[in-house]
Amino acid sequence: MDVTREKFVRLGDIAEVRKPRDTETSVTGQVLRAVDLKYPLSKQLLKSANVTDVKLQQGDLVATQNLKIVYLIDIVPKQQIFLSKSLILIRPHTKLVSPHFLLLYLQSDTAKEYATTVIAGITLQRISLLGLVKFPIPLPEISTQERAKAI
Secondary structure, eight states, X not given: OOGGGSOEEEHHHHEEEEOOOBOSSOOEEXXXXXXXXXXXXXXXXXXXXXXXXXXXXXXXXEEETXXXXXXXXXXXXXXXXXXXXXXXXXXXXXXTOOHHHHHHHHTSHHHHHHHHHHEEOSSSOEEOHHHHHXXXXXXXXXXXXXXXXXX
């Protein structure tokens, strides 16, 4: 794909982007943390902790706050799995963008190079939520995006 020919949109226009927050109750459940972001996802290794307001769904992307790791939830969780407050949820609007395409783009050298221009911090590098919402994403036709599943 030649990204110089593609139409670009903001990530916030094609996906819900947010950071999880604590719930007002002290309910515990399985929580996905940064150390758990390995394929395949091992639900047995997930720790029980206070839940957040983000329940994971198939097709969700989970990112570390510095975007060094972007992970696709490619299974249907049989039990509720909540996202740790230290991670970022990217929930693609699947009528506009394929989760597999978005994952591949966010893992690309082009996206990583752009991320270095908007990440702040010396010791703890992180991208602001606004910076992520404004992150430019090339948007080819959905039929082209669907080919990313084969990669």
